Amino acid sequence: MPAETGSSTACSASPPVPVNEIDRSCRTPVVFLLACSQAWLVIGLLFGVISSIKLHGPGFLSGSEWLAYGRIYPAAQNALAYGFAAQALLGVGLWILARLGRVTLQGAGIPIVGGIFWNLSVALGLLGILAGHNTAYDWLEMPRYASGPLFFSYLLIAICAIMTFKLRRECALYVSQWYLLAALLWFPWIYSTAQLLLIIFPVRGVLQAVVNGWFVQNLFDIWLGSLGLAAIFYFLPKTLDRPLHSRYLALFGFWALLFFGSWGGMYAGAPVPKWLGSLSIVFKVMTLIPLLAVGLNLYRTMAGKWSAVKTDAALGFVALGALCYLLVGVVGILSVLRTVSERTLFTLFTPGMTNLYLFGFVALTVAGAMYYIVPRLLEAEWPSGGTQTFHFWTSVAGIALVTLPLLFGGLTQGAKLNDPQAPFISVVRSIIPFLGLSTLGGTLLLIGNAALLGRISKAMLATCCGSCCPGLLSASQKPRALASGGKV
Amino acid sequence: MxxxxxxxxxxxLALAASWCGMVVVPNVQIGRQQQVAAGPSxxxxxxxxxxEAQRGRDVYRAQGCFYCHTTNVRQSGAKFDVVLASAGTNKAALASGLRAARPGLTPAEVSQIMxxxxxxxxxxxxxxxxxxALKHLTVPDAKAExxxxxxxxxxxxGxxxxxSVAQDYLFDQPLMLSKQRIGPDLTTIAARQRDPSWHLLHLYNPQSKVNGSTMPPYRFLFEKRKIGRHPSPDALQLTGEDAVEPGYEVVPTERARALVAYLLSMDAxxxxxEAPLPVEPKRPDATTNQPSATAPTNAAPTNR
Known part of the structure; x- marks a missing residue:
């Protein structure tokens, strides 16, 4: 092929690195990112539950200014998006890049430093929001003294990822690598654009909403979406132990997502030029194409092996995560159509969709990936117990409860809002039962994920102690080398 | 691949295209908006x-009021009213015009309208x-619109x-349109409730002013203190369960007063x-300054 000049430097003639060695190079950075992300998930859920209680019990913790609803709610959202989702998916992405490239993680110290600063920035940002330094932009609430360091921490992690990709020893690229490569490029562009145009050299008036909407659209549909799809496309065939149904369908879905998913972000009825809302609707509807491509591909890959989800925990989580991705996509497309969005705009429908995305798609996919990766990296089996089953079922019930009541509550709220005869206070009162159910769901998710966090900490502690002072461990806690460690 | x-x-390429389309083009289109001449004067x-309103806006932002309150009034369409501005002298022609425009009119109603x-x-x-309808009312000397x-x-x-249109938000920095209506829209809160002490009491204990409200109290924006030599004129008139023990008073802090000043500045x-209002028809004679009783108005303070 004439075009091979570009890739001749990318994959060397050296033989692939053994799997054990790759996993060892990933151990500290990836486990660090995953463990921290799980901790942020628990913190975000805790904040989320507090803010959710405040919605139906306004007197709850109302004496503390730092815990006011308008402060703890954005803190929860940012902990979930940046502390949890982004960090976890980046951690999984690093490991996938190393495994698929058949090369050790390059400059493994860099992502550790990047990870430490990422976590410090998120912590600083949340403190800033709680202290009242909220920037007031959706998903960008962290003040600039936190967003700056966050951006540079990201660059450190991305440099490591790009280096690992560049020095790969397996020339052929897999679907997950395309998604990861696109995602790595996407974040610095959208984040710097948003920071520059909203905070450093702010644009005037409603243009802020336009820039903010574009950022959020790209943050979710492209960046987190690509990172999550990379994990799904890797783990689903892997845990099923069969190849992906069609590489060409995946390729088509990939480019379609990049071109259609990146436009939009404005809702119909916003006080901006009307074409922005219309264009957003058109492009959102077009994302049905990549959605169908991804859905069909995953369905055909799974076909005939549905029963495997019962025996393999990682597969069960990832498959459910993929289902949530498709659901969020389809419902999201339906909800932008004018007749529907008239009713769902300004209602609980929006947080319901965000919950389905973060707790359904992202959290389940990450959990599946963790069930696969962490034992291999720690070279230890998970400490025994029913935590896995417990985590799975609390997740399923929790996701259902933080999603369905808000979606239906949003539709009820929207119908009443659009009826001027209904006094506003009756609209307010009508959503309270739905909010109560979502508080319950959040609590379930919190308990399940706290259990998983405890389990990861225990496994880390066991490996850590096992490597320095093995005498301290009882026989049951002793780390055992994993039999399947040789599987690529 | x-x-x-x-x-x-x-x-x-994909990213650059969307960046140009959704970030650069809107900036080119409305990035240079300026103030316009508007209003009666x-x-x-x-x-x-x-x-003070600017400082209040900062309190509004820091407390995250916009997580529950939108400032975005939506309009789904427009209707048209035909108004007889002045009857003029050509009564007979106008009366037949009125009956043609609105066939069911009785002669008494026709003369009443005129x-x-x-x-x-x-x-x-x-x-x-x-x-x-307007064509029927186009009678020499009479004026309809x-x-x-x-x-x-x-x-x-109400x-x-x-x-709401882009012009309304020209100086909003940062912009706080919001995505949630857990509380009412605040675009015209100043017109709906002009009383600053109502707002202060509402912030202190929302349920005391709006029965069934789920808004949390913002008591940390107030200060409870011993009454000095003279009671403060700003002290809240608290009654019922909110009443403080004798010898004490609750006064709004600087932040609470600024927040209320901001709320009272919200009056688009x-x-x-690009967003015309229903104009109140002017009387042709000298009594122009009297507000018309029949003109449509939504500006009355309502608290829905």
């Missing part, structure tokens, strides 16, 4: 907010219907008289070229 650089370039709109002009003849029409009335649930709720009521 095993070419890393190819994927990179393709992704770059043709003042510059929107006005540059006062210092005497009470300016008076709406027909309300809630489509534009075509209004224009047909078509008035545009914005419609939509938000407007009928949250505003017209939809001027008609604009």
């Amino acid at each position: 095993n070419q890393g650089p190819l994927i990179f370039l393709g992704a770059l 043709n003042s510059r709109y929107p006005a540059i907010p006062s210092g 005497e009470q002009a300016p008076k709406p003849v027909l309300q809630g029409l489509t534009r075509a219907e209004a224009e047909t 078509i008035i545009l009335v914005p419609t939509g649930p938000d407007i009928e709720r 949250w505003g008289r017209r939809m 009521q001027f008609g604009l070229f």
